[in-house]
Amino acid sequence: xxxxxxxxxxxxxxxxxxxxxxxxxxxxxxxxxxxxxxxxxxxxxxxxxxxxxxxxxxxxxxxxxxxxxxxxxxxxxxxxxxxxxxxxxxxxxxxxxxxxxxxxxxxxxxxxxxxxxxxxxxxxxxxxxxxxxxxxxxxxxxxxxxxxxxxxxxxxxxxxxxxxxxxxxxxxxxxxxxxxxxxxxxxxxxxxxxxxxxxxxxxxxxxxxxxxxxx
Amino acid sequence: xxxxxxxxxxxxxxxxxxxxxxxxxxxxxxxxxxxxxxxxxxxxxxxxxxxxxxxxxxxxxxxxxxxxxxxxxxxxxxxxxxxxxxxxxxxxxxxxxxxxxxxxxxxxxxxxxxxxxxxxxxxxxxxxxxxxxxxxxxxxxxxxxxxxxxxxxxxxxxxxxxxxxxxxxxxxxxxxxxxxxxxxxxxxxxxxxxxxxxxxxxxxxxxxxxxxxxx
Numbered sequence: 001x002x003x004x005x006x007x008x009x010x011x012x013x014x015x016x017x018x019x020x021x022x023x024x025x026x027x028x029x030x031x032x033x034x035x036x037x038x039x040x041x042x043x044x045x046x047x048x049x050x051x052x053x054x055x056x057x058x059x060x061x062x063x064x065x066x067x068x069x070x071x072x073x074x075x076x077x078x079x080x081x082x083x084x085x086x087x088x089x090x091x092x093x094x095x096x097x098x099x100x101x102x103x104x105x106x107x108x109x110x111x112x113x114x115x116x117x118x119x120x121x122x123x124x125x126x127x128x129x130x131x132x133x134x135x136x137x138x139x140x141x142x143x144x145x146x147x148x149x150x151x152x153x154x155x156x157x158x159x160x161x162x163x164x165x166x167x168x169x170x171x172x173x174x175x176x177x178x179x180x181x182x183x184x185x186x187x188x189x190x191x192x193x194x195x196x197x198x199x200x201x202x203x204x205x206x207x208x209x210x211x212x213x214x215x
Numbered sequence: 216x217x218x219x220x221x222x223x224x225x226x227x228x229x230x231x232x233x234x235x236x237x238x239x240x241x242x243x244x245x246x247x248x249x250x251x252x253x254x255x256x257x258x259x260x261x262x263x264x265x266x267x268x269x270x271x272x273x274x275x276x277x278x279x280x281x282x283x284x285x286x287x288x289x290x291x292x293x294x295x296x297x298x299x300x301x302x303x304x305x306x307x308x309x310x311x312x313x314x315x316x317x318x319x320x321x322x323x324x325x326x327x328x329x330x331x332x333x334x335x336x337x338x339x340x341x342x343x344x345x346x347x348x349x350x351x352x353x354x355x356x357x358x359x360x361x362x363x364x365x366x367x368x369x370x371x372x373x374x375x376x377x378x379x380x381x382x383x384x385x386x387x388x389x390x391x392x393x394x395x396x397x398x399x400x401x402x403x404x405x406x407x408x409x410x411x412x413x414x415x416x417x418x419x420x421x422x423x424x425x426x427x428x429x430x
Binding site: 003008037038049050051052053054055058059062064139140141142143144147150151152153 | 218223252253264265266267268269270273274277279354355356357358359362365366367368
């Protein structure tokens with residue numbers, strides 16, 4: 001039995017569509033009436049675990065799911081021992097540094113030393129500021145990071161930006177980009193080594209969908 | 216201007232009611248159409264920040280809010296330098312250890328050494344298992360912790376239990392209690408020391424509501 005960890009939220013619909021094309025139909029998960037967190041595939045050969053974004057790499061790292069779909073942002077933040085198998089292309093957004101428009105800062109290197117930076121992604125932010133040799137004090141927030149500069153708890157934030165609407169609504173502007181994030185297919189390394197071909201077939205089908213989408 | 220950090224979710228309605236009785240009316244925050252994360256009080260002397268549970272002690276510790284309301288569970292997990300001023304009594308729930316009913320374990324000390332325990336509250340869980348001298352491997356999950364024993368990622372979980380319905384629905388039973396959690400009024404220590412009487416008046420009014428509720 002194959003177990004697949006899928007993230008609730010923005011990536012779910014496309015994740016289900018890609019697995020359906022690869023032969024594992026979990027579309028029951030998209031039914032608004034669905035309350036189950038473990039959903040069997042139509043074929044009965046697999047089940048999907050519906051978990052929070054940040055928990056996908058945990059379930060895959062511990063081998064409770066052999067495959068999973070999760071954003072590169074979460075993978076970068078959690079650094080769990082999972083195999084990053086495929087860039088699935090959807091769920092695109094930028095991990096960016098943003099400040100108040102009125103601050104005048106044009107780039108992350110303009111920020112004052114030891115200023116405070118708020119983020120849900122403090123590991124990503126720490127690596128970025130270390131790379132540009134700018135010592136900052138990180139403030140870990142779990143939501144509504146755009147409040148950071150408005151309340152004064154931080155001069156800058158590191159957050160995911162898709163359309164930029166939230167930033168604009170809060171008078172913030174993007175001044176630097178850490179990386180571009182998309183949904184990734186990840187796998188449990190040991191399960192991949194012990195695979196009898198079933199996992200490989202799913203991965204290859206998804207890979208070929210990727211290739212045909214790029215033509 | 217007084218700033219108060221309020222947690223979104225289950226504690227919000229009672230938090231707003233208690234501040235209204237103490238003279239700061241933030242009831243606009245409860246309007247389902249409200250999209251603002253910073254809401255002024257009717258009197259104009261204060262504003263409320265509407266943030267995630269876990270961010271309340273952060274805003275208060277940094278002094279961006281002088282007062283805040285948050286569950287004792289979050290305070291215990293985050294251990295931020297805030298003053299725990301009052302037990303407000305509402306939002307009661309137990310931080311508990313739970314296992315599969317079929318496991319047969321009757322108490323936390325029955326769990327096997329080095330078993331895996333899943334929790335959103337890994338700091339609370341670590342202290343509890345250290346106190347009972349039981350070495351365990353903690354697995355940090357961010358949601359749906361009740362899936363832990365069902366998927367096999369953990370034998371036990373440490374999670375908040377209010378009615379126990381989620382546990383029952385997932386075939387889990389509570390075998391130990393870490394502590395009982397209720398909403399707390401917290402304050403920024405330096406703001407309390409520099410207070411000209413305004414904060415003290417709010418705290419005393421809330422204290423007297425507490426006392427009259429207990430008669």
